[in-house]
Structure formats: C-alpha cells, structure tokens
Amino acid sequence: MNIAVLASGNGSNLQALIEAQARGDLGGGKIVLAAGDKPGALALKRAIKAGIKVFAEDAAAFGTREEFDQALMGALERAGVELVVLAGYMRLLSPAFVSSYEGRIINIHPSLLPAFKGTHGIKDAYDHGVKVTGVTVHFVDVELDNGPIIMQREVPVSEDDTLETLEEKIHKAEHMIYPEAVRLFAEGRLSVKGRKVKILEL
Ligand code: GRF
Numbered sequence: 001m002n003i004a005v006l007a008s009g010n011g012s013n014l015q016a017l018i019e020a021q022a023r024g025d026l027g028g029g030k031i032v033l034a035a036g037d038k039p040g041a042l043a044l045k046r047a048i049k050a051g052i053k054v055f056a057e058d059a060a061a062f063g064t065r066e067e068f069d070q071a072l073m074g075a076l077e078r079a080g081v082e083l084v085v086l087a088g089y090m091r092l093l094s095p096a097f098v099s100s101y102e103g104r105i106i107n108i109h110p111s112l113l114p115a116f117k118g119t120h121g122i123k124d125a126y127d128h129g130v131k132v133t134g135v136t137v138h139f140v141d142v143e144l145d146n147g148p149i150i151m152q153r154e155v156p157v158s159e160d161d162t163l164e165t166l167e168e169k170i171h172k173a174e175h176m177i178y179p180e181a182v183r184l185f186a187e188g189r190l191s192v193k194g195r196k197v198k199i200l201e202l
Contacts, residue, residue, distance in 0.1 A: 001186040004033040004081040006072075006089035011043025012171055013087035013108060013178050018050045020179030029186035033079040035072055037091050053079065059091060069094040076101075083185055086140065087178070090119070098142050103192065105140040106185065108178050110170045112136060112152055117145040122170050126163050132156050133166070135173045137181040139192065148197045150190060153177045 003026075005014045014034060020026050034047030037059035044056050055075040062068040068091075076084065086107040098105065111121035113136040118124070125133040134154040139147035153173045157166060184190055189200040 001027070001029050001082050002032045002080045003029050003083045003085055003182065003186075004035055004076050004079065005031055005043075005047070005085045005087050006035050007043035007087045008036050008038050008041055008090040009043055009088045011041065011046045011088065013174055014043050015046050016175035017085065017087070017179055017182060018046070018052070020183070025179055025183060027183040027186035029083070029182055033075060033081060035075060036089070037068065043088065065092070065094050066096060069097040073097060073100060083182070084140075085178075085182060092144070093140065095142055098140060103139065106150065106181065107138055107140050107145070107147075108174055108181075109136045109138065109145050110174065112154065113138060113145055113149060122167050123163060126157065126161070126166050130157060133170070135170060135177060137177055139197070148192055148195045150184070150197050151177050151181050 005017060007014050017031060021031055031052055033055060034044055034052050035055035036044050039056040039058055044054050047054050055072060057071060059068050082104060084101050084105040109121055111125050112134040116124040132154050134152055136152045137150045139150065141147040155169050155173050184199055191198045191200055
C-alpha cells in the first residue's frame with residue numbers, strides 16, 4: 001500500500017515510520033512520498049536522506065489553501081497514494097482534500113483525545129496538571145482533531161516531570177504506536193462504523 005507522509009517540522013514520527021518500514025513492520029505499507037508546506041523542514045531532509053520522493057512547496061507561494069491542496073493532491077495522485085499519514089503537518093486540509101481521501105487520512109495527536117485538542121496538546125495537558133495524558137492516532141475528518149479514534153496510548157505524568165521530560169515520553173509513545181496503526185491500516189484490519197474503530201484479527 002502506497003503511503004504519503006505529510007510533515008511540516010522535525011519529522012521524528014516520519015523517521016519512526018521510515019525505520020519501521022526498513023524493519024518490515026509496516027505490513028505492506030511503503031512510504032512513496034513525503035510532502036510538506038515548509039521546504040526547509042527537517043522532516044523533508046530526513047525523507048530525502050531515506051531516498052523518499054519529496055513534494056516541498058512553500059504554501060505562501062499559493063493564493064489559497066485550495067490551490068496548495070490541489071497541487072499536493074496532484075503529487076499524491078501521481079505517486080498512487082492510498083493512505084495519507086499526517087505527522088506534524090501544521091496546515092488544515094481543505095474540505096476538498098479531506099473528501100477525496102475520506103477514510104484514508106490518519107493523524108497523530110499528542111494527548112488523549114478529545115482532551116487537549118489543538119497545537120499545544122502536551123503543554124496544555126501539563127499545565128492543566130493531569131496525572132495521565134498520552135497519544136492518539138485517529139482518522140481525519142473536516143473538524144480539528146476529531147475523527148474516529150484508532151489507537152491510544154497512555155503516558156503517566158509524574159510529579160518530577162517537567163514539560164521537556166513529558167514531551168520526551170509523549171514522543172516515545174508516538175513512535176511506538178504510529179507505525180503500529182499504519183501497519184493495521186495497511187493490513188486492512190481497521191473497520192470503522194460511525195465513531196467506532198474495530199481492529200480485526202488477521
Ligand atoms: C507530534 O507531537 C505529533 O503528535 C503532532 O506534531 C508532532 C510532530 O512531531 N501532531 P514530529 O515532527 O513528528 O517530530
């Protein structure tokens with residue numbers, strides 16, 4: 001199954017996926033394209049280093065969100081992409097993009113959704129004083145951090161944790177569950193009914 005990873009930043013989740021693929025842990029999944037809206041992003045450099053084709057266009061050069069997404073969709077189509085994996089992609093997808101890949105876009109979010117949606121999930125949970133936070137992999141719909149939940153992994157917050165140590169723990173959990181969720185998708189083992197995602201036995 002051909003996969004595109006969309007990333008705007010550091011790309012540590014992309015890296016975890018690249019390494020999982022190298023170990024044969026992505027089921028039949030193959031990352032055929034890495035795409036982003038920030039051409040200088042470390043994520044895209046990691047992709048180039050791994051020999052993955054890259055779509056890197058500066059979003060500011062496009063008039064509208066729709067125009068950028070049309071260009072991106074063209075690249076996905078040419079690469080025969082069947083699953084879109086968002087990994088720190090800091091742009092909202094246009095409704096046209098979401099509807100053309102409906103049920104085939106997944107995202108990872110650094111909190112136990114529906115708590116702490118938005119761009120600062122780790123800090124918001126930390127500042128709130130929660131004792132347990134975590135990570136969520138979910139399908140993407142038009143609402144932010146909202147679609148059906150595929151997997152969650154909890155991360156306890158200890159009294160000694162600083163925001164930085166908590167961030168480290170969260171990222172470690174992400175790097176474990178994201179490749180696993182992608183593998184389940186690639187193996188055709190996710191069945192979605194309404195908000196409920198069932199993991200089918202092989
Ligand atoms: C991760 O914390 C992810 O949950 C969030 O953005 C961050 C991306 O990190 N959506 P990286 O670029 O994969 O290192």
